[in-house]
Amino acid sequence: xxxxxxxxxxxxxxxxxxxxxxxxxxxxxxxxxxxxxxxxxxxxxxxxxxxxxxxxxxxxxxxxxxxxxxxxxxxxxxxxxxxxxxxxxxxxxxxxxxxxxxxxxxxxxxxxxxxxxxxxxxxxxxxxxxxxxxxxxxxxxxxxxxxxxxxxxxxxxxxxxxxxxxxxxxxxxxxxxxxxxxxxxxxxxxxxxxxxxxxxxxxxxxxxxxxxxxxxxxxxxxxxxxxxxxxxxxxxxxxxxxxxxxxxxxxxxxxxxxxxxxxxxxxxxxxxxxxxxxxxxxxxxxxxxxxxxxxxxxxxxxxxxxxxxxxxxxxxxxxxxxxxxxxxxxxxxxxxxxxxxxxxxxxxxxxxxxxxxxxxxxxxxxxxxxxxxxxxxxxxxxxxxxxxxxxxxxxxxxxxxxxxxxxxxxxxxxxxxxxxxxxxxxxxxxxxxxxxxxxxxxxxxxxxxxxxxxxxxxxxxxxxxxxxxxxxxxxxxxxxxxxxxxxxxxxxxxxxxxx
Numbered sequence: 001x002x003x004x005x006x007x008x009x010x011x012x013x014x015x016x017x018x019x020x021x022x023x024x025x026x027x028x029x030x031x032x033x034x035x036x037x038x039x040x041x042x043x044x045x046x047x048x049x050x051x052x053x054x055x056x057x058x059x060x061x062x063x064x065x066x067x068x069x070x071x072x073x074x075x076x077x078x079x080x081x082x083x084x085x086x087x088x089x090x091x092x093x094x095x096x097x098x099x100x101x102x103x104x105x106x107x108x109x110x111x112x113x114x115x116x117x118x119x120x121x122x123x124x125x126x127x128x129x130x131x132x133x134x135x136x137x138x139x140x141x142x143x144x145x146x147x148x149x150x151x152x153x154x155x156x157x158x159x160x161x162x163x164x165x166x167x168x169x170x171x172x173x174x175x176x177x178x179x180x181x182x183x184x185x186x187x188x189x190x191x192x193x194x195x196x197x198x199x200x201x202x203x204x205x206x207x208x209x210x211x212x213x214x215x216x217x218x219x220x221x222x223x224x225x226x227x228x229x230x231x232x233x234x235x236x237x238x239x240x241x242x243x244x245x246x247x248x249x250x251x252x253x254x255x256x257x258x259x260x261x262x263x264x265x266x267x268x269x270x271x272x273x274x275x276x277x278x279x280x281x282x283x284x285x286x287x288x289x290x291x292x293x294x295x296x297x298x299x300x301x302x303x304x305x306x307x308x309x310x311x312x313x314x315x316x317x318x319x320x321x322x323x324x325x326x327x328x329x330x331x332x333x334x335x336x337x338x339x340x341x342x343x344x345x346x347x348x349x350x351x352x353x354x355x356x357x358x359x360x361x362x363x364x365x366x367x368x369x370x371x372x373x374x375x376x377x378x379x380x381x382x383x384x385x386x387x388x389x390x391x392x393x394x395x396x397x398x399x400x401x402x403x404x405x406x407x408x409x410x411x412x413x414x415x416x417x418x419x420x421x422x423x424x425x426x427x428x429x430x431x432x433x434x435x436x437x438x439x440x441x442x443x444x445x446x447x448x449x450x451x452x453x454x455x456x457x458x459x460x461x462x463x464x465x466x467x468x469x470x471x472x473x474x475x476x477x478x479x480x481x482x483x484x485x486x487x488x489x490x491x492x493x494x495x496x497x498x499x
Contacts, residue, residue, distance in 0.1 A: 018306030046339025093409035097190035141276035181253035191248035193218035297422035342369035367481035377447035
C-alpha cells in the first residue's frame with residue numbers, strides 16, 4: 001500500500017439538519033482545489049453515531065482512503081438523535097410492567113407453538129411451573145426459540161382473513177389470556193403503580209391516598225393512550241376519587257391480547273422476526289407508540305434530504321455544485337455509505353444527477369445499508385444512469401440475530417430494529433438484510449426484484465465470508481463494518497478499481 005498523503009485540506013463536511021455547521025462554502029472551494037488530482041471518496045457514516053464517534057471515523061479512515069490513492073471527504077451529520085430513542089428503549093427494558101407482560105405473553109406464545117396443526121384446543125397449554133421460564137432478555141429469547149423450532153402456525157402467505165381470525169387465536173383463548181393477566185399479582189401491582197404515577201403527574205389528586213390505592217409510583221414511558229386507559233380502569237374520576245389501583249391491570253390484559261394477536265398474525269403472514277423479537281416489537285408498538293422511534297427515524301431521514309435543499313448553506317447541494325464546477329466531473333468518485341448513510345447517498349445521487357454532466361458516474365459501496373428496497377426502486381432510473389459499480393457488504397442473518405442491539409430489550413441488530421419498528425411498514429424490507437433475498441412470498445414483490453435485477457445478487461457480500469479480493473468481510477455486528485480489517489481491505493481493493 002502506498003504511503004498516505006498527509007491531508008492539507010478539509011476532509012469533512014459538518015452538517016446539522018442538512019445545513020453547514022462547522023464548514024462553509026469557501027472551505028469546500030479550498031477542498032476541491034487541493035483534491036483535484038486524485039480519486040475522490042465521499043463517506044457517509046450511519047445512524048446511531050454520536051458526533052465524537054463520527055470524528056473517530058474520520059481519523060480512522062482518512063489514511064485508509066489516502067492509501068488507496070483517493071482524497072476522502074466525510075459527511076458528518078446529526079444522526080445521533082436516534083441514540084436518544086435507544087436510551088428510551090433501555091429505560092423501557094427496566095420497566096417491571098413491560099418485563100412481566102412480555103414474560104407472561106411469551107408463555108402463551110410457546111403454548112401456541114406447541115399446538116397440533118389442525119387440532120387447536122379451546123385453551124392454550126401453559127408451563128406447569130411458570131417459575132421455570134426465564135424472566136427476561138437473552139435467556140427468555142433462547143427459551144422461546146427452542147419452542148419455536150417446530151411451529152405449527154399457518155405457513156407464510158396463508159394468513160386467515162380478518163373474519164376467520166378465530167381459526168388462529170380463538171375467542172376462548174383470548175378470554176383465557178385476559179383472565180390470566182388480570183389475575184397476575186405482579187402485573188396488578190405494577191399497573192396500579194403506573195396509574196398512580198400518571199395521576200400524580202397530571203395532578204389529578206393532591207391526596208396520595210386517593211391516587212390508585214396509594215400504590216408506589218412507577219415512572220413509565222407508556223404512550224398517552226395506554227396511560228389514559230390505565231387510569232380509567234383504575235376507576236379514578238377527574239378528582240382522583242374512587243381509584244382502585246388493582247383495576248388498572250384490566251387495561252393491560254386487553255393490550256396483552258392485542259399484542260399476542262398481532263404476533264400471531266405476523267407469523268401467519270410470514271412477517272415475523274423470530275418469537276422474542278416479534279413479541280418485543282409488538283409490545284413496544286402497542287404500549288409505547290409515542291416512543292418507538294418511527295418519528296425520530298423519519299426526522300433523521302429528512303435531515304439527509306434537507307442537505308440537498310436550495311439554500312446556500314445546504315451542505316450537500318454546495319458540495320455537489322463544487323464537484324460540477326471543478327475538475328472532478330470526469331474523475332473517479334466512490335460513495336461509501338454505512339447504515340442510514342445509504343439514504344444520504346441516495347439523495348446525493350439525485351443532486352449529482354441534477355448538477356453533473358451526463359457522462360459523470362460514481363461507484364457505490366454500501367455497508368449494512370438501512371435504506372429500503374422501495375427507496376432504491378424509486379431511484380432505479382437514476383441508479384442505472386449514474387452508478388458504474390455497486391458492492392454491498394452486510395451481515396448474514398445468523399449474525400443479525402446474534403446479539404442484542406439494545407441490551408436486555410431487543411435481541412437483534414439495528415437493521416431488524418429499523419425494519420420492525422422505525423419504518424412505517426412492519427417488517428420493512430431493507431437492502432442490508434439477507435432475509436429479504438429469499439425470492440419467496442412475501443418477499444417477492446416488485447421493488448425487491450427490480451433492485452436485485454439491477455444490482456445482481458453478486459453485488460452482495462454477506463459477512464462473514466472470504467470470496468477473494470474485494471469480497472472479504474468478517475464483521476458480526478452492525479457497527480463493525482467501518483472498523484473491520486477485512487472490510488477495509490476490500491474497500492481499498494474496490495476503490496483502486498478492483499471490482
